[in-house]
Amino acid sequence: MAAIAAQRIDDELWEIPRGTVEGMRVPARVFADRELLAALERDHSLEQLANVATLPGIVGCALAMPDIHQGYGFPVGGVAATGGEKGVVSPGGVGYDINCGVRLLALPLEFGELGAERRERLMDEMARRVPVGSGGRGGSDGLRGVKLERVLAHGPRALLDALGIGSEQELERTESGGCLSGADPSAVSPRARERGSGQLGTLGSGNHFLELQRVEGIYEPAAARAFGLREHQLTVLIHSGSRGLGHQVCTDFVKRMDAVLGRYGIRLPDRQLSCAPIASPEGRAYLAAMAAAANFAWANRAALAARVREAVGVVLGAEAARQTVQVYDVTHNVAKLERHGGREVCVHRKGATRAFPPGHPEIPAEFREVGQPVFIPGSMGTASFVLAGRPGSMERSFGTTCHGAGRRLSRTAVRKQLDGEELRRSLAQAGVSVRAGSSRGLAEEAPEAYKDVERVVEVVERAGLAARVARLRPVGVLKG
Amino acid sequence: VYRWVDHTAEVELEIEAGSSEAVLRESVQALGELLGARREAPPPAAERPGVVRHRLEVSAPDLPALLAAWLEELVFLAERDGFVARSVDELALDGCTVTARVAGVLGDPPPLVKAVTYHRLAFEPRERGYLGRVVLDV
Numbered sequence: 001m002a003a004i005a006a007q008r009i010d011d012e013l014w015e016i017p018r019g020t021v022e023g024m025r026v027p028a029r030v031f032a033d034r035e036l037l038a039a040l041e042r043d044h045s046l047e048q049l050a051n052v053a054t055l056p057g058i059v060g061c062a063l064a065m066p067d068i069h070q071g072y073g074f075p076v077g078g079v080a081a082t083g084g085e086k087g088v089v090s091p092g093g094v095g096y097d098i099n100c101g102v103r104l105l106a107l108p109l110e111f112g113e114l115g116a117e118r119r120e121r122l123m124d125e126m127a128r129r130v131p132v133g134s135g136g137r138g139g140s141d142g143l144r145g146v147k148l149e150r151v152l153a154h155g156p157r158a159l160l161d162a163l164g165i166g167s168e169q170e171l172e173r174t175e176s177g178g179c180l181s182g183a184d185p186s187a188v189s190p191r192a193r194e195r196g197s198g199q200l201g202t203l204g205s206g207n208h209f210l211e212l213q214r215v216e217g218i219y220e221p222a223a224a225r226a227f228g229l230r231e232h233q234l235t236v237l238i239h240s241g242s243r244g245l246g247h248q249v250c251t252d253f254v255k256r257m258d259a260v261l262g263r264y265g266i267r268l269p270d271r272q273l274s275c276a277p278i279a280s281p282e283g284r285a286y287l288a289a290m291a292a293a294a295n296f297a298w299a300n301r302a303a304l305a306a307r308v309r310e311a312v313g314v315v316l317g318a319e320a321a322r323q324t325v326q327v328y329d330v331t332h333n334v335a336k337l338e339r340h341g342g343r344e345v346c347v348h349r350k351g352a353t354r355a356f357p358p359g360h361p362e363i364p365a366e367f368r369e370v371g372q373p374v375f376i377p378g379s380m381g382t383a384s385f386v387l388a389g390r391p392g393s394m395e396r397s398f399g400t401t402c403h404g405a406g407r408r409l410s411r412t413a414v415r416k417q418l419d420g421e422e423l424r425r426s427l428a429q430a431g432v433s434v435r436a437g438s439s440r441g442l443a444e445e446a447p448e449a450y451k452d453v454e455r456v457v458e459v460v461e462r463a464g465l466a467a468r469v470a471r472l473r474p475v476g477v478l479k480g
Numbered sequence: 481v482y483r484w485v486d487h488t489a490e491v492e493l494e495i496e497a498g499s500s501e502a503v504l505r506e507s508v509q510a511l512g513e514l515l516g517a518r519r520e521a522p523p524p525a526a527e528r529p530g531v532v533r534h535r536l537e538v539s540a541p542d543l544p545a546l547l548a549a550w551l552e553e554l555v556f557l558a559e560r561d562g563f564v565a566r567s568v569d570e571l572a573l574d575g576c577t578v579t580a581r582v583a584g585v586l587g588d589p590p591p592l593v594k595a596v597t598y599h600r601l602a603f604e605p606r607e608r609g610y611l612g613r614v615v616l617d618v
Binding site: 090 | 484486487488489491493539540545549552554556559560588592594595597598599600601615617618
């Protein structure tokens with residue numbers, strides 16, 4: 001099909017009019033500047049976004065954040081709210097890695113106090129304790145005392161109750177308290193359980209990582225103080241999700257909904273957008289299974305954080321481990337029932353982060369004056385950002401902002417440009433200590449593969465969706 | 481023959497073969513390559529120690545969904561057991577059901593496929609033979 005053209009609404013917002021793709025029920029809009037938008041013409045992102053606008057019951061516009069890139073079905077960086085009698089839920093609008101997300105830990109030390117030798121030991125110790133890669137090897141170590149059923153139903157609270165992992169403060173500082181209501185373990189298939197059973201406490205592969213960072217700059221001192229962040233401080237960012245369990249839940253329900261599209265009179269331009277009415281048996285079952293997988297993912301990041309804290313204890317001492325605190329934990333692959341514009345809608349965020357503004361009742365009381373914390377990982381060689389939600393997100397994007405830098409180059413293209421060992425050396429020269437199981441995997445996640453994260457966060461800030469609070473610079477990376 | 485089509489974030493596999501059965505056979509080779517087997521590596525000999533065989537039966541409502549379900553089975557075995565399928569001993573296709581015996585080795589596959597998507601999914605006759613296409617979430 002011909003390249004899709006977007007029309008300028010303002011400097012940060014562009015629209016694909018209804019009618020551009022057959023069956024569009026609403027327009028599609030993308031937050032971007034001219035340069036980011038121009039890059040989208042090289043892949044199928046905008047076509048995928050226009051396809052999202054065909055979903056029954058879609059409200060307002062199909063939206064994309066400035067880190068949008070081509071995915072499957074939904075583009076990554078896509079947001080869709082659906083509602084009303086015909087409103088559907090689409091598993092592909094959440095993605096396979098249900099509740100893939102990011103957790104930020106703040107250490108009680110400054111970068112200058114760490115020193116080169118202790119940094120290497122800390123990276124070694126984290127690499128030793130955090131299982132990476134494809135399967136679940138090592139995942140269950142130390143976690144056998146908790147039943148999968150309880151993790152699916154209650155998320156990280158199950159780890160706290162059974163094993164003393166985490167704390168009440170950590171649950172409070174997790175989006176949705178780390179537990180989506182309506183989770184039903186019985187909606188999770190035996191195969192999904194089998195895939196997930198040994199994977200609790202594992203990082204995974206692909207773009208998942210664990211990063212040791214220093215706070216390089218503060219943009220909003222009041223918000224930074226509320227989040228417990230100060231310049232030069234050490235932080236650890238954990239990026240992981242629901243592992244094979246979530247992948248299988250999505251697989252099961254894409255198939256199940258694909259089989260009943262005819263029953264609900266739904267026609268779609270892409271089978272991966274398969275969906276069912278929210279109130280249908282299939283829609284309800286998916287939301288129940290997805291919530292259980294989301295709870296599993298929050299428990300996974302809690303278990304990973306516990307392993308990081310153990311590593312801190314070994315290298316920096318028990319008091320440093322005790323004072324390592326969770327700043328917040330956000331999800332960027334989820335569907336949630338929320339109130340927007342006076343009605344309840346199902347907000348699909350696929351590679352997009354909730355960013356509620358100051359005063360929103362769902363933000364923890366300690367952050368309510370400054371807005372919800374949002375974490376935007378950049379890439380190994382660049383920066384990551386801490387943002388805070390702003391009122392524009394409620395007015396323009398169903399309370400949502402971006403989730404990362406967004407891929408720019410395919411894995412093949414980036415491997416042609418450089419190899420993993422060369423990248424490892426150049427990162428070391430730039431002060432980033434890397435631990436990676438696979439040279440190929442490392443190369444695929446090179447900084448060159450990603451868009452300019454600064455440009456992405458500048459767009460969401462100018463659009464009023466979120467504001468920059470702090471900038472984090474990587475000093476050590478453990479790649480999945 | 482199979483080839484990898486450029487995709488910004490994921491991996492798109494396209495297979496052209498003389499028959500529908502040959503598409504399924506080729507897909508095993510392709511997935512094996514993605515999981516670390518060398519493309520030119522010979523299939524494991526029956527008598528070689530360490531060769532593992534699995535009998536599979538997979539059904540779906542239509543041919544494209546069958547291609548996805550077939551690969552899902554192999555992805556599951558790779559994740560659960562570290563099984564990397566390298567060749568197909570027997571394969572029979574009856575409508576939208578495939579029964580097969582695949583041979584491979586157990587190992588520690590590199591970062592691998594999370595899921596088999598329905599995006600741009602195709603398995604259909606062409607002027608000469610069959611085309612299979614699938615996007616893998618990696």
